[in-house]
Amino acid sequence: GAVVSQHPSWVICKSGTSVKIECRSLDFQATTMFWYRQFPKQSLMLMATSNEGSKATYEQGVEKDKFLINHASLTLSTLTVTSAHPEDSSFYICSAGDPADTQYFGPGTRLTVL
């Protein structure tokens, strides 16, 4: 299957700082990428749909000014958690749609906000 990478795999930051997470499709071009959040022992919650060259589409209840998404190229989408707070601590996962196949997920990023 196709490969999707995320960087960093884990990050610890102080409250009030911003954190950027990268999602890359390594062997295919993805016009659409998705960002999910997973709380402990819970399902994957879709946060937003990232479309290359246009604004992201956010799910209800997700603050677009807090979770900034940029999809500047067909292989890269970034999620920036702005002014992070402890309640933003979570496991963030991206997925990318391979037009010739299906959606593939990155390995996830563990964010801990102190």
Added chain:
Amino acid sequence: DQQVKQNSPSLSVQEGRISILNCDYTNSMFDYFLWYKKYPAEGPTFLISISSIKDKNEDGRFTVFLNKSAKHLSLHIVPSQPGDSAVYFCAASGNSGGSNYKLTFGKGTLLTVNP
């Protein structure tokens, strides 16, 4: 309102036996279904999918069955192996499964395969 439901949070099976994971959905617009396997602190790994025009899809040890009238699908793993122990997520999509459409996930079922 959960549109994709996995009512069994966990399942324990003996190695070599069949594992059956169930999933129900409520949205009749869903027409493409996927199963993902997930280990802790990792991203989900795609296992198998099925379109609503089919009622069965098989790939090696994994078979997915779809009952559209009951809005129910199941994943069969046979024979089960200890390495299959993970959380299994059922996901659904509309728009005939195009990879650019969002997925709706169930809460997952933790499968434990005992040696």
